[in-house]
Amino acid sequence: MGPAMSEKAAGAQGAQVYSQWLLALHDWWVLGIVSTFAWRCRTKSVLLPFFRNNVGHKHLDIGVGTGYYLHHAKLPADTQVTLLDLNANSLEAAKRRFGRNDTPCVLHDIFEPLPSELGKFDSMSMFYFLHCLPGSPEDKCSIFEHLKRNLTENGCVYGANIIGKDINHNFFGKTMLKFGNKDDFFHNMEDSKVALTGRLSEHFKQVEVEVVGAIFMFKASQLTL
Template identity: 30%
Template sequence: MVRSTSSAGDQPTAVVYTDRWMRRYDFLVCTLSTRLVWGCPEPLLVDFYRHNLRERHLDIGVGTGKLLDVAGAPSGRDDFEALHLLDVNAVPLAMTADRLRRFSPITHQVDALGTWPLEDNSLTSLGASLMMHTLPDEGRGLAGKTGMFDQAARVLEPGGRLFGSTVVTDAAFARRWPPARLLISAYNRRGFFTNSRDTTRDLRAELEARFINVRVRVRGCVAMWEADAR
């Protein structure tokens, strides 16, 4: 049974995340774009989930839930103790909840940069895959998106794992691979991405200000990070 909370109103991104578009998301984003444009193939992202998933998990910016679906429950378990899904847009949230219904997820239609309806120290892992580059930055780059990290630090128990991936613009791959360079530029002009100022250096700095054991690596033009709650 899927339970839910909601505090989101109309969002501009709802124009993009329609049912018609989301039916194509797995192939266009997870299969094609990650490998051919961003240089970070889907199997690598699935393995990243498998390595970091814990028993009380929250996924934010859920897409269609494919990565989490393929990764499955945490190692050594058949189910999650609790699985939460958070997204500002109703269509991907509902699609992911249906896909993962075997885990009885609890959904939250909430802005990732707002206040999350979750208790302090209540989670053991939190995943944010391929979504931070879409968050509005108020013209401040990653510094304008760190409300997400503040909330993550609040809801994770000490030692809990934060992990995620995002397209960054300072990676050498993003500068020299024409499809990546052109698509990043086009998506920023259209407002699908807001990452023209997002750098690996800033990502690491913002994480280290809030977490311990920060690890950031770049594959293609995707920065993948792991960090532990204090």
């Protein structure tokens, strides 16, 4: 782990261990099969370009998953990337897959303000992350109250998340949504385009959104006064 990790955060680390074969399985199933056929939003042709096109010079990746996007984005060598997650194993796996040994890893609860030593970022990404946070759209979007303080003047926060309300899910999507929420892996039955857009607009002057299949894609910038 990087030097920014606190002992308090280390005590909350998840227990899942990501081996190479599990990483491959996760990407094949979640980012391949499920994204394509349940959420109807292709990772390679829609989400990956969206991720790549919005990465700034100093970037914070929140909810790092397997490190898929960083691995495939082919970022410029001078891009400064910091990884943030509540699971130490995910951080290690994403850092290893990204392939830059000096990448800082921060084990942190996103509902708490970011460590002051991190400074400000030109961009922050959160892919398949908001729908995993507990609470209502208002509860989960409260994180932007402190995240926006760590954005540069022209910085942006962007991401892609599954919405559960006011969307026509197919049978596969309904099944995944049902079991995901039943097992507390998802918390998104009240998440809708209208609700999430409204909450983002409370924190940012400019909010761009697009719904592809069942995926809510957003980019927020220009901080409110």
